[in-house]
Amino acid sequence: MDPQLSPIVFTHPFKSETWKHTLLFSFQSLGVLYGQLSAAPLYVFGTVPPKDFVSDETAYGLFSFIFWTMTIISLLKYALIVLRADDDGEGGTFALYSILCRHAKVGLLPNDRSANEVMNYEAGSPFKVKVESRARRAIAKHKSSHYLMLFLALFGSCMAIGDGVLTPALSVLSASSGFGRSLSHIKFSSRESEDKKISKALKEYVPVPVACAILVCLFMLQHYGTHKIGFIFAPIVIIWLLFISGVGSEAMFAGLGHFSKKSIKITFICLIYPVLVLCYAGQASYISKNMHVEDFNHLGESVPGHLRHVFVALSLLASAVGSQATITASFSIINQCLALDCFPRVKVIHTSDKIHGQVYIPDINWLLMVLCLSVTIGFHDIMKIGSVTGLAVVSGMLVTTCLMSLVIALYWEKNLLESVCFLIFFGFVEALYVSACLLNIHKGAWYLVVLFVLSFTVMLAWHYGTMKKYEFDLQNKVPTEWLTDFSPGLGVSRVPGIGFIYTDIVTGIPAFFSHFITNLPAFHQVLIFVSFKSLPVPYVHPSRRYLIGRVGPREYKIYRCVVRYGYRDHIRDTDDFEEQIIRSIGEFISLEENDFESLTSPEGRMIVVGKPSIEGNALVPLDETQLHHGPEIFPNDENQRSPPGEISERGCHPVKIKKVRFMLPPESPNMRVSVREELQELIDARESGTAYVLGQSHLVVRDGSNFLKRFLIMTYTFCDKNCREPPVALKIPHAALVEVGMVYTI
Structure with missing residues (x-):
């Protein structure tokens, strides 16, 4: 990359x-x-x-x-x-x-060279590592x-x-x-x-x-x-x-x-x-x-x-x-x-x-x-x-x-x-x-010692488990050619709609998705690999937040989106997150026509895309309010959200929800034909529906591991089962969620 x-x-x-x-x-x-x-x-x-x-x-x-x-x-x-x-x-x-x-x-979190390039140390960055x-x-x-x-x-x-x-x-x-x-x-x-x-x-x-x-x-x-x-x-x-x-x-x-x-x-x-x-x-x-x-x-x-x-x-x-x-x-x-x-x-x-x-x-x-x-x-x-x-x-x-x-x-x-x-x-x-x-x-003072042991154990176990999971993902990812070159030979079919694949790695195909394709040979006509990357900085300016690139040739309509954020940013819990990613993909498609090198890069050349403006240069959003019979899935007030794991107790009364649709901008006739056609395909896929594919990890300790490793993994597993679920954190409606279970042998 x-x-x-x-x-x-x-x-x-x-x-x-x-x-x-x-x-x-x-x-x-x-x-x-x-x-x-x-x-x-x-x-x-x-x-x-x-x-x-x-x-x-x-x-x-x-x-x-x-x-x-x-x-x-x-x-x-x-x-x-x-x-x-x-x-x-x-x-x-x-x-x-x-x-x-x-x-x-x-x-201590392991990264390959490509992830380092994506995450932190770009040339000219004010946080570039100084002379050794x-x-x-x-x-x-x-x-x-x-x-x-x-x-x-x-x-x-x-x-x-x-x-x-x-x-x-x-x-x-x-x-x-x-x-x-x-x-x-x-x-x-x-x-x-x-x-x-x-x-x-x-x-x-x-x-x-x-x-x-x-x-x-x-x-x-x-x-x-x-x-x-x-x-x-x-x-x-x-x-x-x-x-x-x-x-x-x-x-x-x-x-x-x-x-x-x-x-x-x-x-x-x-x-x-x-x-x-x-x-x-x-x-x-x-x-x-x-x-x-x-x-x-x-x-x-x-x-x-x-x-x-x-x-x-x-x-x-x-x-x-x-x-x-x-x-x-x-x-x-x-x-x-x-x-x-x-x-x-x-x-x-x-x-x-x-x-x-x-x-x-x-x-x-x-x-x-x-x-x-x-x-x-x-x-x-x-x-x-x-x-x-x-x-x-x-x-x-x-x-x-x-x-x-x-x-x-x-x-x-x-x-x-x-x-x-x-x-x-x-x-x-x-x-x-x-x-x-x-x-x-x-x-x-013994009380503080007890409190410290409990909180430190939870923090250390969570960091250790996260680190081991990421190491496993890096070691077991498959090359992008597996999806683009070999999947047709496996009889994989494309279905209408957009598929969001959430993964921690920023290059290659995550192991859980290859496991999914092997057992269910089909994926959506537009596929977006989404990765969240926390930078060791407080804030990332919205104009530098998204990195967008392609996976495979242009005709496959497979994209990669890396969302960078600081430890003070709050981007995972916004209600319009899906809308922002789709609009960012649209901006990438329109910008890419002036970046010919991106069309020839094997892994896909990534372009920085900021938070799209309200008007939109590639996709124009249209807000529609629809009646929804059932519990409200997308609350609109960010600071009045339901508690983790709960759904609003408003029964099945009709409630109004906001649905964002897209259209091409007025100047679309002046675009290149290929750009306009790809944007229209993105709009059509959005209209067909959206699905979210997440990996569900089950950590298993390798035989012969020492007691400390077993204890940390056991603590991590307990915390993972009893803390906030990722689908809730990502505001994913349950009807559109697909979880793929995998055993991680640590």
Whole structure:
């Protein structure tokens, strides 16, 4: 294959950001990203056991520790250095990993030479691999370094997900305990002994049910999306910050895709950092002078009595807002893992048509809610949950430091000494934090270990199974000549209509389709092989999305369409996807008459085709609304889709569905006769109907394989059977779906 490719342009919605947009994103980031930082004073001092405050100097020592942590880690490392290593506007552990995959060739998914040409490294691309350095050659040579980077990326992702489970439970339970203490000050009887019993009961039993109720409400709000939640929560955070006037995690970097780095940096440096320093300083001062007061290390005790009820209400709201940052970061991380084949298929809803990267994942949302509730009910202790959360946060920070040091050397191409200094300076500080957190493994940190083992196993097994399936497909594909030259001798007949063949390979004929033809010798008059290829970039511009080429001679009417997308694009779930592919084929046919080399290339010369315009240059779409008796198969609102595997419960009442038909453009008489005839054949085939052929894989482990391989394949098979089905993800109507089962011996 010799694709005709000009440089790909990857664009991001923040590239042309104005000051108006910066201020808008800064305002929204208060409600999404910095809610966690602003809610941290609720539990930072509260997670320290009262017995550890041996003197007033202890409070000042803790404040010094908090101040330098915020300054070194949050301000210096993240705000000033790590935010600069964005992946075209995207942040997070997998954003750093995708940069390394692109610039150091550390990706583990196997590709043949043709697939590499199609997917990534075209001449003139802004993401073309740079000149080989000694470090890059050493990393590319040793496969163990590739596995190490994948491990770091998966480990950091698991820690971010763990943070998304633990931080909401910690912050909300902290605020709810303040609510319980506030109720305990109320006099319920004239007898002091009875009041003490009631007060004690309120402190012990009120926080957990209140926290659970708030968490349920919080997770039920997630489907509104980052844009709306940011506007709802931002005023709460501003009022809360002004009220307390007084420590960060991965959420600031992982949530970069939802906002611009300029807005995040401005908000942190100008508002969040100074306000939190004042808050912690004031709280340390209060503790040093009031160590005789009950619950002196909780923020609520330092609030004057006449403002305590206001504090309780604001703290409950701020804790819910603070939880939003880690939940949003979890959605972002999992969406990136999905695109890079490191997480089972789940439904991803893009909550904004204008701003890419703002996603909501229903299945993960409810799973996080259940885990948060289990932590809150199971531990019901701020100190235990705090020790677990601390381990998750600092472990994620250490992973970011390791990957960032590689980005400095391999992507920024700085001196190796600078990379090593970054790793040693920040890595040493964070390694000390990790070792301190590990001392509390018996106090609750074991929960994070269990959560990590489960999530890491699922991610690793899915990546391993995907990799082995792709290797099998590459090894067992058949040449295109088998279909074009030998199929007539096998008595294969052509039937009316269009056949879409979905496959992972971009050259040759997939084994499952040759298996299908051997047993059922017939295929459609127009055949389109469709491949989705995820690039290690956030976005692929619509004008560079489709690669179209021929399979075999022109008279066979067999085409290949490679759909390229970034880990923030959402192209599989659009309702007009079939229409876009057919129109792209039409554009290819019209463009091909000026590309004579494509007519003589044996595998078919591929041409870049962008998303067709509304008017269309080759095929003009005509929308028709028809009455359909039965369940609605194609819902029109992208953000109101049915849950995975379900069909709308509207019964068999007649519903209106949109069907797109095509016609030749008005200037068609001026086209070459062969082009016009081929376009008309494409239109006629569309009118005859469409069928979709997918391979259904059944993985079987080869005899004599070791236990680890068997366990990973078994886990992959279990996840594959219980996750979202590909036909649903591709919006394929069941009546037009043909699944071809094949046994993959791994």
